Amino acid sequence: MVLSDVLARVEADSDKALEVLKEYCRFPTISAHKKAQPETAAFVRRLLAENGFEAREYPTEGGPNVVFGQMIVDERKPTLLMYQHYDVQPVDPLNEWKRDPFDPTMADGKFWGRGCGDTKGNLIMQLLAVQAWQRVEGRPPINLKFVVEGEEEVGSPHFASFVHANKEILKADGATIEGGDHLHEGTPKIELGCKGILYVEMVSRTASVDQHSSYAAIAPNPGWRLIHFLTTLRDANGRIKIPGWYEDARRPTARELRYLRASAFSADALKGFWGVKQFIGGENNFELLRRLIYSPTCTICGFVSGYIEEGTKTVNPAVAKAKIDFRLVPNMKKEKQLAKLRDHLKSKGFEDIELRPAPENLEAAAISLAARVVKAAIKGSVDAYGREPEVWPWSAGASAHGFFNEVVGVPSISGPGVSYDGSNYHAPNENIRLTDFIGGSKHMAAMFARM
Ligand SMILES: [Zn+2]
Structure with a gap:
């Protein structure tokens, strides 16, 4: 009952959240050019504080500040840590953008702008889930922490030292890293590593x-x-x-492959998005997916x-x-x-x-299907979407899982999230679908309850 009220609240308040996302995406936070990092960090800190988090910025040596925020509702309850980054990729080739990358707009059921998928939209989606719980129940059902760095897109050169120096504040029962994708037809996806x-x-x-x-x-x-x-x-x-x-x-396990076999992954959809005629590795979707992940x-x-x-x-x-x-x-x-x-x-x-x-510091890492945070994300998907998510043993991209799994000792996954496989990460015309933004936020809100 409460959860369905929370999910309805997410839906009802999503327009307001998208306006905040516009503000956030107007910062041209290109870390490769060291642009707009201090003001974006300050914006994120204010945003967390306005939403009831105890928030502060941590300086790093030679790098931009890391923003940390926490909301401890009850010491006995589990804690979920959410990692995000406030920086984005460069926007060249600029002439291929149909709209100004830093003047975000909504059109065709989508939100357009650099960083909306990777990963500014995920932070706003998560805050929408927090707000929905606050409005229905007064507070979220678990303790929450955010850690938001400003250099992920250049390989997190200063985040490792932050993590090593601040392991204690980062302790949690599970973590989500950035956000997850949706497949072209709308099924959410979680990944257990990178x-x-x-x-x-x-x-x-x-x-x-x-x-x-x-x-x-x-x-x-x-x-x-x-x-x-x-x-x-x-x-x-x-x-x-x-x-x-x-x-x-690492070799595939039988259980991992079972999930992949059930995947709705479509090579044709990707070919369509990218204008690619032929993939390496044949035509079979399962074989291509297996290759994408394990190679x-x-x-x-x-x-x-x-x-x-x-x-x-x-x-x-x-x-x-x-x-x-x-x-x-x-x-x-x-x-x-x-x-x-x-x-x-x-x-x-x-x-x-x-x-x-390059001084990049992102190691591969992955947890098992048995972890609590994995189960919560799977159950949360059933609550929010009426079906289990796609489960990938790890993502094809690099991310910060290693810092959390290995340095802090918090099992981490990617997802829930706001993007889809046509989001054009790191490319011109980055966009997210509004339905995925709302779906991701409901998934997150449900996951809080399932931790
Ligand atoms: Zn990225």
Whole structure:
């Protein structure tokens, strides 16, 4: 009875919450450019305080403030910690946006603006769930904590030290990380962890200055040099060729695969969103999903050398650079994989190529289906949507699960959330569907009651 009143309250108050989301999304908090971080942190702190949280900002050394807020309703009740980040990705290529990324609008049943899905919308959706409980019952049914950092999109370089220094305040019985997606047809999705990321810049320098390309018959070319090395990393089917690369990778369990087999994952829908003709790994949805989740990846994120402006320039360049990301599945540790990459570079005779690992700190991590926070999210989905969510053993992306599971000792999941598989994370025209915003908030409100 109470819960159905709370869920109705969420629905009734969602318009007001979306107005607050507009305000939040107007901050151009691009962490890669160190933009608007102090004012966005202050906005989040005020928002938490206005909603009854004891809230404060924690400075980090050399980084933006982390915002922490808590609402302890009863020490004997369980505590849920919600992690979010207030920063967003850069907006280029700007000319592909149909609307101003930092002047959010609502149209076609969707909310448009940078950060609405990743992940400003999730914080506002969660606060809507808190408010609904406050209006119906005076307070939420459990203790709640928020921790909101400002550098997730650049790999959380200062969050680790915050977590290590503040383990005590972060203690909880479960945590949700950012938010979950919905599938194209509206089924919510939760993920029990994330992949990790090893990001490496590779630089080939074969001369101190560029040369006339007529000397190419005798002068080395850094572009070719780097390409030759890159082709030793991965085959055409995506299999990584570095010796021992897969050794530690966690294997699927039968229960995990049962959930995946029941998944409504549709490769065709993704192909439609992205305009991709053919995926690597065949046509079968289950096989593609299994591959998406359990496969480590090696991706050329960018490659640059020489002249690519208009017209011709016959040059043999001195330098070539590539940015490569390796996504790692749980149990694969960044430092160990980097050592394998270095050994491989050496054994293939490419020691002249410089490896510059980025200071990113997100390790792969995942919890089991038996955790309390997982059960609460599954039951909450039945309350809010009338059906179980999709359950993925971990997400294909990197996130902060490792900090919580391993450093603080709080089992964490992703979800409930506000986005869907067409939300255009990190891309132009980021958007969320209003139905998912409301659904995510109901799911969250129900999950509070099920913890
Ligand atoms: Zn992101």
